[in-house]
Amino acid sequence: MHQVVATPQDEKFAIVRQGERKALHIPRAYYNEVASAVTERSPVPGWLIDAAEAAWGLRLSGQPSDTAILVRPLTTLNFSRATYEINQGCNFGCEHCFLPDRKFMGLSGEEKGHLLTLLRDAGVLWLQFTGGEPTIDPDFHAAYRTAYDMGMLLEILTNGSRLHHPAVINLLTSLPPHKITVSLYGATAESFDALTQRAGSFKAVMKGITAAKEAGIPLEITLIITKYSAHEVEAMRELADRYGVSRKEYGTISPTYKGGNEPLATQAEDWVNRSSVFAGCPAGHRFFHVDPHGWATMCKIGRENPVNLMSEGLSGLARLPGIADSQMLRSGGCAGCRLSKTCRVCRPLAKVYQEAKAPLRTYCQHGMKEATK
Structure with a gap:
């Protein structure tokens, strides 16, 4: 090795x-x-x-x-990062999830190996496994090992419920990841399980975080703040700090990437539109997203005009920069906006808010002004 x-x-x-x-x-x-x-x-x-x-x-x-x-080989492409949505299936039923469908389907194990080879040859060094819940995919362990053997720096975006399993711990200690990012939905079982709609989910995640920390696996915790947990944000911070891991906070809930408005019902009112100003993004140029079927898009949200990597290969990725540029144009309801330089959302995300008929104040400065009148 x-x-x-x-x-x-x-x-x-x-x-x-x-x-x-x-x-x-x-x-x-x-x-x-x-x-x-x-x-x-x-x-x-x-x-x-x-x-x-x-x-x-x-x-x-x-x-x-x-x-x-x-x-690692030289490449004519200039991509360095990618997210791989290995499977949209999940063992939680979170109300705020941006995925419209959480079905257990995707590529075969052999096809996943071929896809990872394409990602390596595209220049991808940093690879994030995501889902759904990636650790429950039947091919996750093999895919992780393959990506590691290709020299990639790996991150797993996970709900943490499987981190205590011996097979997962053994995998991550023998082939160490760059980091594991765990989503924390509350500081108590009451708030946590209410969002995930799964009894015992809080207990499972705490067990997973504890096991990973004791094994020396690098962790980061993202505090997901919703109407269920907004009253205990400080307790969530203290919980993360108790484990001595870095933490981030995320309180802006978005529609599904197809424009479904169901997740917006979980938005905590005091956390509406708190994101920082959008300052540009390398999506589609140095970064891209791949779904469970091998379709590449500029990112998790901007999924228009996908490229079928399994049939087009690397040549298809050469079209992504142009696809991304077209999706980033301030068109539709954002055309001619004089506040675009201080907007908190990119154009693809604004579009899904618009398709969801979301209240303007949840994503747009014009709406925030109206709300304060």
């Missing part, structure tokens, strides 16, 4: 170690030297031996390059 990964990255080059946050930025000449050393099965270059020990306390001296280093 490789110890470090040499990789192109955003037209630059880096040495990374999976499960570690530090990275070594290197010139192309050093990348070429490492690639040649691996091909020729020669010793690890001296400069890398010194740098790896200084950065990670890792000793590569005496190791052959072809076993110590994985060299």
Whole structure:
């Protein structure tokens, strides 16, 4: 098993170690030297031996390059990140979910392996597994291992309910992720289980977070604030801090990506439209999303004009930047808006709010002005 990964990255080059946050930025000449050393099965270059020990306390001296280093290929595409919605099925029934359907379906195990190869060849270094709940997909473990073996830095966006399972713990300790992000829906079983519509969900998630923390798996907790939990936000913060993990807060509830308004009923009034100003996004240019069937789109929300990776391959991804640019145009109800530079939502997200006939104040500054009159 490789110890470090040499990789192109955003037209630059880096040495990374999976499960570690530090990275070594290197010139192309050093990348070429490492690639040649691996091909020729020669010793690890001296400069890398010194740098790896200084950065990670890792000793590569005496190791052959072809076993110590994985060299990721050069690519003509400029993508570096992707999210893979491995399955939309979930063991929770959260009222605020942006997925219109949570069906258990998607690619076969073999097809998932082919898809991951395409992502690697597109340049994807950071890969987020998401769902639904990714850990319940029957092929999740195999897909995770495949992506890890390809040198990707992996994140799992999870509800945390399966993190205590021995097979999951063993996977994540033997092949460490970049991080695991757990969604926290409340500080009590009453509020938590009300949103998930599953009795015992709070208990399962707390058990999962505890097990992952004790195993030394890098965690981040996202506090999801809804009408069920708004009264206990401080307790949610204290719960996350008790585990000594970083946390983020998310209180703006959106419609489904198809424009369904059902999730909006869970919005906490005091948390309406608290997002920061939208300052641009690399979606479709350096980042993209893939659904369970292998369709690539600019992001999780902007799913118009998808590219079928399984039939078109990498050539299809070359069309994504143009598709993304067209979806980002301030058209429809946002055409000519003089407040667009300080808007809190991108155009694709504004469109799903509009399709859901959401109150203007939930996503638009014009609505906020009207609400204060």
